[in-house]
Amino acid sequence: MKLRWLPLLMASSVGAMSAHAASGPDVELLVGSYTQGTSQGIYRLQFDSQSGHITPEPLQVFKAANPSWLTLSPDQRRLFVVNENGQGQADVVGRVSSIAIDPATHTLRLISQVNTLGENPTHSSLSADEKYLFVANYGVGADPGGSLAVVPINADGQLQPVTQMSSHQPSRVNPERQMSAHVHSVVSSPDGKFVYASDLGADKVFVYRYDPAANPEHPLVAATPADIELPPGSGPRHLLFSKDGKHAYLTTEMSAQVFVFDYDNGQLKQRQAVDLAHGMPAQNRAAGALHASADGKFLYVSNRGKANEILVFSINPANGELSEIQRRSVDGDHPREFTLSPNGKFLLIANQMSNEIVVVERDPTTGKLGKTLQKLAMDAPSDVKFINRP
Numbered sequence: 001m002k003l004r005w006l007p008l009l010m011a012s013s014v015g016a017m018s019a020h021a022a023s024g025p026d027v028e029l030l031v032g033s034y035t036q037g038t039s040q041g042i043y044r045l046q047f048d049s050q051s052g053h054i055t056p057e058p059l060q061v062f063k064a065a066n067p068s069w070l071t072l073s074p075d076q077r078r079l080f081v082v083n084e085n086g087q088g089q090a091d092v093v094g095r096v097s098s099i100a101i102d103p104a105t106h107t108l109r110l111i112s113q114v115n116t117l118g119e120n121p122t123h124s125s126l127s128a129d130e131k132y133l134f135v136a137n138y139g140v141g142a143d144p145g146g147s148l149a150v151v152p153i154n155a156d157g158q159l160q161p162v163t164q165m166s167s168h169q170p171s172r173v174n175p176e177r178q179m180s181a182h183v184h185s186v187v188s189s190p191d192g193k194f195v196y197a198s199d200l201g202a203d204k205v206f207v208y209r210y211d212p213a214a215n216p217e218h219p220l221v222a223a224t225p226a227d228i229e230l231p232p233g234s235g236p237r238h239l240l241f242s243k244d245g246k247h248a249y250l251t252t253e254m255s256a257q258v259f260v261f262d263y264d265n266g267q268l269k270q271r272q273a274v275d276l277a278h279g280m281p282a283q284n285r286a287a288g289a290l291h292a293s294a295d296g297k298f299l300y301v302s303n304r305g306k307a308n309e310i311l312v313f314s315i316n317p318a319n320g321e322l323s324e325i326q327r328r329s330v331d332g333d334h335p336r337e338f339t340l341s342p343n344g345k346f347l348l349i350a351n352q353m354s355n356e357i358v359v360v361e362r363d364p365t366t367g368k369l370g371k372t373l374q375k376l377a378m379d380a381p382s383d384v385k386f387i388n389r390p
Contacts, residue, residue, distance in 0.1 A: 027342055028106055028387040029054065031350065031357065032067040032081065034380040036089065042067050042081065043378065044106065047386070052346040052359050052373045062099070062108045065091050068382040071124045071133070076387055077101050078157050079108065080126070080133050084382075086119035087141050094121045096135055098157045106387055111157045117165060118147045123185040123238075126153075127210060128192025132219060133159070136183040136197065145170070145180025148197045148206075150220060163217040171203040173233040174254065178203070184237045184253070190245035194266040195220055198236040200253055204229055205236050207266065228268050231255060238289060243296030247271070247320030256285035256303055258313075260320055272321050276303045276311055289337045294344055298325075298367035302335040302349075310335065310349065310360075312367055328369045331358050337383045346373070350381035357381055 029047045033039040041064035046055040068084040083095040094116040100109045118137025125134050132150055139146035150164035168181040182201035188194065188210065195208040204227040212219035230236050235254030241263065242248065248261040248268055260272035277285045286305035292298065292315070299313040299322060312326040332351030339348050344364040348357055356377050361370030 028059065029348070030070055030079070030385045030387060031378060031381050032070045032383040032385075033378065034068060034084070034352070034382055035064070035066050037379045039379040039381075041065070042070070042108065044108065044387075047341070049341060049343050049345070052341070052361065054348075054357065054359065054374060054376050056376060059106070060108060064097065065095075067097070069121075069123050070383045070385045071126060072385055072387070073126065073130060077103055078111075080124055082116070082121035082124050082135060083113070084120050084122055084138075086139070092119070094119045094137055096121060096124060096133065096151060096159065098153070098159050100157060101387065112159045114151060114159045114161055116149045116151070117162045118149060119144070120146075121149075125185075125187050127195075127212075127219070128188055129212075131212065134186040134188075134195060134197075135162075136186045138182050138184060138200075139180065140182075142179040146182040146184075146199065146201060148183050148186055148220075150218075152216075164220060166197070166206070166208075166220065168197075168199050168202045168204065168206055170201040171232060173203065174235075177201070177235070177254065178233070185239060187239050187241070189263070189266060190241050194223060196239050196268075198239050198250065200235040200237060202227075203232055203234055203236065205239060205250065205268070207268075209266070223266055228261075230259065237287060240290050240292065240299075242315070242320055243292060243294075249290055249292075249299060249322075251287040251290050251301060253287050254285060256287040256305075256307075258287070258290065258299075258301055258322065260322060262320070271319065274313070274322050274324070276301065276309075277307065280307065288335065291338065291340060293340060293364070293367060295364075300338065300340070300347065302330070302338060304334050304336070308333055308335060308351075310338065310347070310369065312369060314367060325366075326368050328360070331360075331372050331375070332356055336381070339384045339386060342386055342388055348384050350384050352380050352382055355379050355381075357384065 042062040044060040066084040071080040079099040123136040148166040152160040207223040208220040234252035237253040261268040313322040332354035334353035359374040
């Protein structure tokens with residue numbers, strides 16, 4: 001969901017580091033952005049995994065309208081992008097695009113694009129068998145509001161028209177933000193048998209069984225129970241399963257909390273609720289992204305608003321519970337998304353409102369974040385994903 005725009009697109013960096021630091025295996029970085037300012041879409045950038053330095057000059061600029069969320073296929077040969085269009089924009093139609101990634105050069109090439117039958121798609125994910133893309137139409141406006149869309153994918157990456165739509169009843173607890181459904185993310189269970197739609201407008205996570213064999217055009221069927229209730233006015237946003245698949249973590253945007261669940265055969269049972277804002281005023285409550293370290297030992301969560309922090313938690317290996325070990329400023333405004341580098345030594349933050357990618361040191365042993373190494377100016381970045389070299 002977009003808040004305001006500061007036109008800027010320039011490449012610069014800060015910090016006393018060389019663009020050609022000590023040699024190490026380089027990787028590439030994809031940055032999605034909002035394009036109501038000067039940004040042109042998706043930027044493919046070079047990242048030095050030894051120094052943590054992003055080369056300012058893009059390897060490629062792929063023009064696209066509001067590519068706010070990037071979904072990579074497991075083999076990294078396809079990229080699926082939601083085009084977060086809606087009311088008041090040049091294109092009022094929400095769309096999703098499939099893009100080919102050349103395995104040798106990583107060059108991006110458009111395969112297809114379809115209408116999501118909703119507005120402001122903010123998130124997507126692949127089914128376990130990669131035959132469907134699940135799209136979260138957030139729907140900024142109360143009418144028509146948000147929805148879950150199912151998009152079939154051909155073997156060649158061609159997207160087919162939406163075959164299934166699901167909408168939910170809003171909670172209407174918050175008269176400004178919850179008068180209609182606002183689906184913010186859709187993710188599958190570790191075994192691929194269930195799909196979870198986090199609906200900020202409904203204060204619920206909706207649960208579906210994934211059963212394409214029964215009906216290929218309508219592969220999602222409401223599970224029993226069909227939803228998980230969250231506190232009134234909490235606003236569920238993003239759900240993440242643990243490395244071992246035994247637990248799940250959910251951010252609630254409006255209450256700025258992380259809920260910890262035990263997972264078993266489609267069922268999520270709440271174990272813990274962690275407050276990110278610690279009694280701070282409402283303007284400090286805007287929980288966003290969450291990601292775990294590759295070893296499954298640490299969880300990182302962004303809290304936006306006036307807080308603009310990344311919170312670091314250790315994960316109890318026995319029960320999945322969280323213990324806060326650090327709060328760190330994002331050195332910017334509105335950390336919409338972030339990611340850990342493949343080697344775990346850096347954390348990259350997309351600060352949407354201060355128009356920059358911030359690179360921060362990370363200690364893989366303690367999980368703690370260190371000093372800021374680079375600030376790369378970029379207009380309204382919204383998502384960051386790594387492509388590993390073969």
